[in-house]
Amino acid sequence: MLSLRQVHKAFSTPQGELPVLNGIDLSLDEGESLALMGESGSGKSTLLHLAAGLDVPDQGSIKIDGQNLAQLDDAARAQLRCHQLGLVFQQFHLVPSLKVIDNLRLQARLAQREDPEWTNHLIHRLGLSGRESVYPEQLSGGQQQRLAIGRALAVRPRLLLADEPTGNLDEQSADTVLGLLLELVAETRCALLMVTHSARVAAPLDRLVRLKRGHLQDEPA
Known part of the structure; x- marks a missing residue:
């Protein structure tokens, strides 16, 4: 579902080029969930943005399906x-002028793939x-994040990319949101790549x- 091969990315700074990603190889299968961890500034969000096509690598290939x-x-x-990806961030990015139901329907309507029964x-x-x-x-914060997750999954994406989706929540709310996220991912059979700082x-x-x-270093999950 997601394949990164020899992906490199660097950013320009006053001190010169700053390498962030050096030959990243990563594969994610349909229905598989993968946690991406690393220290602050290690490039986790950069990798996620590249996987979403929000930025382009300096070298290497990225394939989605x-x-x-x-x-x-x-x-x-x-x-x-719009059609294949779901994106969830630490900030909820809900539209404040839209009601809950319209926030939920937003991406599916843009993709012309709204399913009232699924909604x-x-x-x-x-x-x-x-x-x-x-x-x-x-x-509440937990409810807003649940809504953001629902909006991302309303289109039934093939791949869900989540950047610290529980980072703004207290421990109890985070557990609830994470449990719901994994259950809905299992229902849709989409692949999940989640950036988190929390083991x-x-x-x-x-x-x-x-x-x-x-x-990247593989570790026991």
Whole structure:
């Protein structure tokens, strides 16, 4: 589902080029979940942004479901994100002027893939039944993150990319959100790549890799 081969990425600084990723090889199969860990500034979010087609590598190839992102222009990569990817971030990025139900439907409607039955199922599974007509600011942090996860999964993506999805939550809310995320990922059979700084959050996932000095190291999950 996701394949990175010999991916390199560096950024320009006043002191010169700063290498961040040095020959990254990574594969993720359909239905597989992978935790990506590493110290702050190690390049975890950079790798995730490259996998989402939000940035391009200096060298190497990135393929999603066999499509090489380097062969797609900006518009085609945006279409791929809309139809094939789900994105969840530490910040919820909900639309404050839209009600809960409209936030949930947003990506699926943009992709013209809304399924009312699946939407109703998600509302129930997210624990937001009866809250469809309220606005995000009227929800708790945990509820907002659950809604953000539901929005990403409403399109039934092939690949879900999550960047510290529980980072803004207290421990109890984080456990609830993580459990729900993994259950819904299992229902949709999408692949999951999740960036986290927490070994506790990484533990339930199928595999764990650690990014260190621009290289990936496999570790026991």
